[in-house]
Amino acid sequence: MSTTNATALKTHWFRLTVEGLDDWTDELVGRMLAAGCDDSSLGTCGGVHEAAFAREALSYDEAVASARAAVEGLGLTVVRVEVEEPPTTG
Numbered sequence: 001m002s003t004t005n006a007t008a009l010k011t012h013w014f015r016l017t018v019e020g021l022d023d024w025t026d027e028l029v030g031r032m033l034a035a036g037c038d039d040s041s042l043g044t045c046g047g048v049h050e051a052a053f054a055r056e057a058l059s060y061d062e063a064v065a066s067a068r069a070a071v072e073g074l075g076l077t078v079v080r081v082e083v084e085e086p087p088t089t090g
Contacts, residue, residue, distance in 0.1 A: 009056040012063035013084035018049045020076040028074070035070040052084060 021028060024042045032040065032051070040051045051071060057063035060083075068078050 007058055009058060011054050011056050011086065012060045013052075013054050013086045014060070014064055014067075015050050015052045015082045015084050016064075016067060016071060016078045017080035017082070018051055018071060018076045019079050021049055024049065031074050032071070035074055037067065037070050040067070054086075 024044060029042060032042065037051065037053075039055050040053045042049075042051050044050070051067070053063070053067050055063040055067055057066065064081055068081070071078055
């Protein structure tokens with residue numbers, strides 16, 4: 001008999017407010033993708049830069065920590081984290 005210790009990943013929705021950039025340039029977007037942030041949508045409104053994530057992880061804290069580490073690894077600063085509601089269907 002085999003025992004499986006399978007824990008299902010869940011998609012966690014959140015938004016990071018980011019400082020340390022003038023704009024989401026093509027070069028920076030490429031670096032974000034290379035850093036594993038292909039599960040984010042990037043935008044700027046009123047001079048505020050944000051990255052909205054739909055990240056799979058075992059927990060919300062793990063999802064935010066991994067996204068934050070990737071963003072800050074690029075020399076950017078995360079100044080706020082906000083929980084997002086998942087999109088509704090139907």
